[in-house]
Amino acid sequence: MLPAPHLFPMGDQALIIEFGDRVDPVLSARIAMLAQRLRESLPIGVLDIVPAYSTLALHYDPAAVGSGTSPYEALAEIIGNWLQTQSAETSAAGRLVEIPVCYGGTFGEDLEALAILRNLSVEQVIAIHSGTDYHVHMLGFVPGFAYLGGLDARLATPRRDSPRPRVPAGSVGIGGEQTGVYPLDTPGGWQIIGRTPLQLFTPDASPPSLLNAGDVVRFVPISAQEFESQSKAAQ
Amino acid sequence: MTLMVLKPGMLSTVQDRGRYGFQHLGVPVSGAMDFFSHRIANILAGNGADEATLEITLRGPRLRFDADALIALCGADLSPSINGAPVPEGKAVRVRAGAVLEFGESIAGCRTYLAVHGGFDVPVVMGSRSTYDTAHIGGLQGRALRQADVLPTGVAKSSPYPGLARELAGSKRNFSFPKWAVNQHIEKLGRSPQLVRILAGRHWDAFPAAARDVLTSAVFRIAADSNRMGCRLDGPGIVASGPLEILSEAVTFGTIQVTPSGQPIVLMADRQTVGGYPKIAEVASVDLHLLAQLRPGDKLRFELVSLAQAQALWLKREQEIITIREAVEKHLNE
Numbered sequence: 001m002l003p004a005p006h007l008f009p010m011g012d013q014a015l016i017i018e019f020g021d022r023v024d025p026v027l028s029a030r031i032a033m034l035a036q037r038l039r040e041s042l043p044i045g046v047l048d049i050v051p052a053y054s055t056l057a058l059h060y061d062p063a064a065v066g067s068g069t070s071p072y073e074a075l076a077e078i079i080g081n082w083l084q085t086q087s088a089e090t091s092a093a094g095r096l097v098e099i100p101v102c103y104g105g106t107f108g109e110d111l112e113a114l115a116i117l118r119n120l121s122v123e124q125v126i127a128i129h130s131g132t133d134y135h136v137h138m139l140g141f142v143p144g145f146a147y148l149g150g151l152d153a154r155l156a157t158p159r160r161d162s163p164r165p166r167v168p169a170g171s172v173g174i175g176g177e178q179t180g181v182y183p184l185d186t187p188g189g190w191q192i193i194g195r196t197p198l199q200l201f202t203p204d205a206s207p208p209s210l211l212n213a214g215d216v217v218r219f220v221p222i223s224a225q226e227f228e229s230q231s232k233a234a235q
Numbered sequence: 236m237t238l239m240v241l242k243p244g245m246l247s248t249v250q251d252r253g254r255y256g257f258q259h260l261g262v263p264v265s266g267a268m269d270f271f272s273h274r275i276a277n278i279l280a281g282n283g284a285d286e287a288t289l290e291i292t293l294r295g296p297r298l299r300f301d302a303d304a305l306i307a308l309c310g311a312d313l314s315p316s317i318n319g320a321p322v323p324e325g326k327a328v329r330v331r332a333g334a335v336l337e338f339g340e341s342i343a344g345c346r347t348y349l350a351v352h353g354g355f356d357v358p359v360v361m362g363s364r365s366t367y368d369t370a371h372i373g374g375l376q377g378r379a380l381r382q383a384d385v386l387p388t389g390v391a392k393s394s395p396y397p398g399l400a401r402e403l404a405g406s407k408r409n410f411s412f413p414k415w416a417v418n419q420h421i422e423k424l425g426r427s428p429q430l431v432r433i434l435a436g437r438h439w440d441a442f443p444a445a446a447r448d449v450l451t452s453a454v455f456r457i458a459a460d461s462n463r464m465g466c467r468l469d470g471p472g473i474v475a476s477g478p479l480e481i482l483s484e485a486v487t488f489g490t491i492q493v494t495p496s497g498q499p500i501v502l503m504a505d506r507q508t509v510g511g512y513p514k515i516a517e518v519a520s521v522d523l524h525l526l527a528q529l530r531p532g533d534k535l536r537f538e539l540v541s542l543a544q545a546q547a548l549w550l551k552r553e554q555e556i557i558t559i560r561e562a563v564e565k566h567l568n569e
């Protein structure tokens with residue numbers, strides 16, 4: 001059973017529903033499910049619904065929410081009532097998304113150094129990284145970037161001393177206790193161990209992001225040859 | 236109709252009210268920094284819906300019109316002129332084909348908005364024309380204007396202000412404008428220190444009383460590395476009593492984050508969708524346009540208001556905009 005949610009204003013055009021104060025895949029899976037349900041029956045005036053580790057934020061237009069009482073009070077009442085109608089089931093089966101990754105070589109320049117640092121063989125690093133299912137807690141940082149939970153402690157490695165000015169889109173990295181995929185070419189300090197030929201963010205696609213909060217991610221090792229053919233197919 | 240970009244200016248981007256509905260996928264809202272001036276410019280230019288405008292920053296562009304156009308400028312005073320003659324802000328302006336709009340010294344404020352009747356015709360990406368430069372989304376090819384760009388405008392659905400067109404046809408000048416103006420948007424620019432109202436944030440109580448007093452009494456300055464993502468503030472540090480364990484969660488336009496070094500940062504239009512720094516306060520939406528108009532080095536101070544006050548002020552502002560729209564619409568057929 002999860003604790004009762006608390007509502008807080010975030011400025012005069014957003015509110016935050018707090019469900020807890022910890023990183024917990026069960027908690028964020030439930031929040032992602034509630035976000036999806038709320039999006040399907042969007043209350044009037046709500047512009048955005050943003051799930052995170054332990055909270056769900058609603059951005060709204062005060063003038064559209066309704067008059068009478070204050071816009072915040074009006075929306076908080078609607079949301080409070082709606083939350084009470086939601087069953088207490090804690091998780092829906094997350095969608096499984098397989099992400100092919102070509103590990104090492106020019107696609108993962110830090111793989112060998114990371115293996116040495118962690119006292120593992122390169123093969124072991126790949127086996128551990130691709131043998132774990134990761135939970136998408138939330139998206140953010142840049143469009144399409146998923147905050148993944150579940151990295152095996154044996155692979156946790158500090159960020160590089162100096163960030164790279166440009167990490168190519170699709171790069172798969174490890175930074176501290178986190179792993180993830182860079183959706184865009186950006187500067188980055190994570191240890192890069194591989195690259196996926198999939199495009200994680202496509203502005204013109206619907207939906208534009210490959211991943212959504214609540215999904216389960218599994219990395220599947222592929223060869224450089226497979227990378228080339230899949231990356232041509234993705235274009 | 237198109238605008239030829241003879242000079243791009245410091246940072247000129249196409250913006251509308253912003254890209255909503257995709258923040259859960261990590262897509263920033265973007266949109267006009269001073270959405271009040273953006274909306275007034277659109278109203279003056281006879282644009283019904285939320286058409287895209289050009290957000291012009293400090294040093295403006297040089298733009299040539301290839302056909303007669305109806306425009307409006309609102310926001311900062313960046314000394315706009317057409318073929319050398321000063322052009323007024325806060326007015327509908329009819330411009331002759333071939334005329335060149337340019338900007339000079341920045342007198343007051345930071346950003347001005349150029350609306351063209353019919354809007355700017357750039358592709359709608361995820362429901363918005365706003366430019367998000369970092370990820371090359373929206374706007375003209377996902378970026379700020381460059382020299383030799385051609386900026387297309389939308390097809391005009393009506394011919395507002397026929398009198399201005401007649402006046403221009405009968406004169407040798409390069410533009411015409413009416414006697415009336417809308418100037419509410421510039422009333423408060425140039426105050427120093429600028430007064431910006433705030434609401435207590437999620438982690439207000441996690442800061443000691445002394446730190447909260449600093450936030451609500453000290454004079455801050457806009458730091459030089461401020462941009463469309465955020466206004467960094469120079470001034471006394473806002474010191475937390477200890478390290479705050481914050482789980483990343485949503486932030487909003489006007490969220491005041493405090494970095495571990497104690498520097499407050501006000502998140503602006505191109506902010507990331509989530510953040511992990513403590514949120515001491517949020518700027519009241521009704522004052523965000525004032526913040527958007529501050530330049531690096533400009534002074535400001537904060538005053539705490541309640542949520543009820545902030546929302547009442549916002550609803551009053553919305554009413555003022557409706558009043559302005561209705562007043563302008565009476566002139567559209569003149």
